[in-house]
Amino acid sequence: MESNNDQRTVLTEEQDGAVAQSIELGKRQIQQEIATGRIPPTVTDFARLHDFVDANEFGGLCEDEGEWNRLFPRTSAAEEDAFCEAANRVQEALGKWLAASVERNALLVEKLVEDALNAACLSVQDGLKVSAGDVAGVFFSGSQKEAFQAMFARYVLCEISWMAEEEGD
Incomplete structure (x- = not known):
């Protein structure tokens, strides 16, 4: 305009x-x-x-x-x-x-990190034939969840960075 x-x-x-x-x-x-x-x-x-x-x-x-x-x-x-x-x-x-701003990807990163945590827990629960997620809910709270989220957020941002570099080639 x-x-x-x-x-x-x-x-x-x-x-x-x-x-x-x-x-x-x-x-x-x-x-x-x-x-x-x-x-x-x-x-x-x-x-x-x-x-x-x-x-x-x-x-x-x-x-x-x-x-x-x-x-x-x-x-x-x-x-x-x-x-x-x-x-x-x-x-x-x-x-x-x-x-x-990498803030543009904040919702995407949050969603992907949550999906990754859920998929990891489901894989463990399926492999152990566990029918409830109570232990996962307790284990992944507080600092444990924050550490997982921080690590996976860095991973997601790394993947996005690599995607951007590949697009530039």
Whole structure:
């Protein structure tokens, strides 16, 4: 989205607040899309998001109802400029966050680590013909669970790093 003028449009305090909320919503939405597999965990460029989803929708920018339509009506050129400025700010912030933060993969890492722990426990329980997971629940609590999660999170991030390097080749 581009603004029609060369100067940055000044937004109201309420509009600035909506931009900040949209940035946080957009981050959560991107994390969710990565966790569900719609966006690869190696994507670090906002423009590449368009290969997988309609990235213009992140942050609620395209919702028909809600704050954006109220705060950014588009009935004049000046209002259109304000909308474009705000949308650009959201997308620029999401682009910087996506490029500089492993936080984008936080939900995916959390899900994969939990799946790994469950699979490992199930394998042991099946092999021992154990019908209940009570011991696993007790054993993998507190520091034991934290140690497992930390180790596997590092492993998942290592795999993602290798994926990114292979994509670069």
